[in-house]
Amino acid sequence: MNPYLKLLGIGLLATFHSAVGIAQSSGDPAKGKEIVAKTCVACHGVDGNGPVPNFPKLAGTDAGYLLKQLREFKNKRRTSEVMEPIAGALSADEMADAAAFFASQKPAPGTVKDPSLLDAGKKLWTDGNPTSGVPACAGCHGDRGQGDERYPRLAGQYSEYTQDQLGQFKSGKRKNDKRQMQAVADRMSEQEIKAVAEYIANLP
Amino acid sequence: MNHLSRFAIPLIVTLLAPAVLAEVEQQPRAPGIETKGYVWNKPDEEKARALKHKADPLKGKAAYKGCQGCHKPDASGRPDDDYPQLAGQHASVLIKQMVDVRAGRRDNPKMHPFVGDWVVSAEDVADIAVYLNSLPTPTNNGKGDGKNLALGKKLYEKDCVGCHGDNGEGDEGKFYPMVTGQHYRYLLRESRQIRDGVRRNAYPKMVTVIKKYSDADLEAVSDYMSRLLPAKAAAK
Numbered sequence: 422m423n424p425y426l427k428l429l430g431i432g433l434l435a436t437f438h439s440a441v442g443i444a445q446s447s448g449d450p451a452k453g454k455e456i457v458a459k460t461c462v463a464c465h466g467v468d469g470n471g472p473v474p475n476f477p478k479l480a481g482t483d484a485g486y487l488l489k490q491l492r493e494f495k496n497k498r499r500t501s502e503v504m505e506p507i508a509g510a511l512s513a514d515e516m517a518d519a520a521a522f523f524a525s526q527k528p529a530p531g532t533v534k535d536p537s538l539l540d541a542g543k544k545l546w547t548d549g550n551p552t553s554g555v556p557a558c559a560g561c562h563g564d565r566g567q568g569d570e571r572y573p574r575l576a577g578q579y580s581e582y583t584q585d586q587l588g589q590f591k592s593g594k595r596k597n598d599k600r601q602m603q604a605v606a607d608r609m610s611e612q613e614i615k616a617v618a619e620y621i622a623n624l625p
Numbered sequence: 626m627n628h629l630s631r632f633a634i635p636l637i638v639t640l641l642a643p644a645v646l647a648e649v650e651q652q653p654r655a656p657g658i659e660t661k662g663y664v665w666n667k668p669d670e671e672k673a674r675a676l677k678h679k680a681d682p683l684k685g686k687a688a689y690k691g692c693q694g695c696h697k698p699d700a701s702g703r704p705d706d707d708y709p710q711l712a713g714q715h716a717s718v719l720i721k722q723m724v725d726v727r728a729g730r731r732d733n734p735k736m737h738p739f740v741g742d743w744v745v746s747a748e749d750v751a752d753i754a755v756y757l758n759s760l761p762t763p764t765n766n767g768k769g770d771g772k773n774l775a776l777g778k779k780l781y782e783k784d785c786v787g788c789h790g791d792n793g794e795g796d797e798g799k800f801y802p803m804v805t806g807q808h809y810r811y812l813l814r815e816s817r818q819i820r821d822g823v824r825r826n827a828y829p830k831m832v833t834v835i836k837k838y839s840d841a842d843l844e845a846v847s848d849y850m851s852r853l854l855p856a857k858a859a860a861k
Contacts (some may be wrong), residue, residue, distance in 0.1 A: 474636045551695070551703060551705075551706040556694025556695045557694040559694070560690065560691075561694055599743055600743070601738060601739060604650075
């Protein structure tokens, strides 16, 4: 094959891919609602406020963030025995649609189990732990834990799920975030993890 | 259990354990002032890329999000601890320091996981630096106890003013930091580390100048510096 033609082909392919990439990030929430009702409902609920604390609430989470996670479950950059086959069965468009639907939903408030931990949790959230080098969570996740495309919404999340994810970062099982949360979780004590998870559950 | 597995299991565990622990990136160590032939602010490919980049403060603001958990949204750092104030600092200085932490010429294992090249590019570093430079320098920074300001003034005017300037403004072109608005605790910690050869990306001439300083001298001059006002405010 003529090397110039080959180069042209690669260039065209790259252009095509990036065009598709842009199209994928804006999903259709109406189509997403159907996908969620069929595929996600058992764990995440009809509106992304699932009833089981092992499974994260997704309502109100940024669509770009959710789409990235779905892609990474599919390509195994983020490992989960549960999510891998589910994300693996979704097309790129279906992922974008489901992400857009969850993002459009109203998050339900969380529940606090141990209010005695809230003060310690608040301190970590707003101020971090400068001695061990834990940054304030609010720095990236926002004052109210609202999150954005790069840093997920945390407000109202189940404390069980938050603790599980911090544990996964700490152990190195989860590292699909440029390993920043690994550094953070690695510096947190078990008690700090519990406390901040309670504080997050309490954020409206 | 047979003999093989009795030995094999602990062996496998031992082999796997460091691999798991090694997941958190360790800061590399590059030669610094302790090394013969050390050249301060030596040209470096990454620094050149950052300095050449047409930096965008808006992009820098977005990238700075990953820094503000420690340095605070207004970049004022912490007077009660060792996180420096960064608002209004020269972009050249911020670029040099970030590049030095990335390369391991300035030891900072706390910061390294958030400024490593797998997190931010050389261009992001420049964007962050330009954004921070655009922020107003606060004057409510941490100060010392104010007991030895006369000594601090004398030392500053004798040894420091030539590089750091009358108002502590430093020099963008020469990569000399602005010390105005900086927290006392941070100034003291860094000047100690520079004197003691612990800050490995230090300017050798400064090390020579403050080598003879006692802790009390460093406290006095740090206190004096922490009270310097930006030129505009000082003129009022």
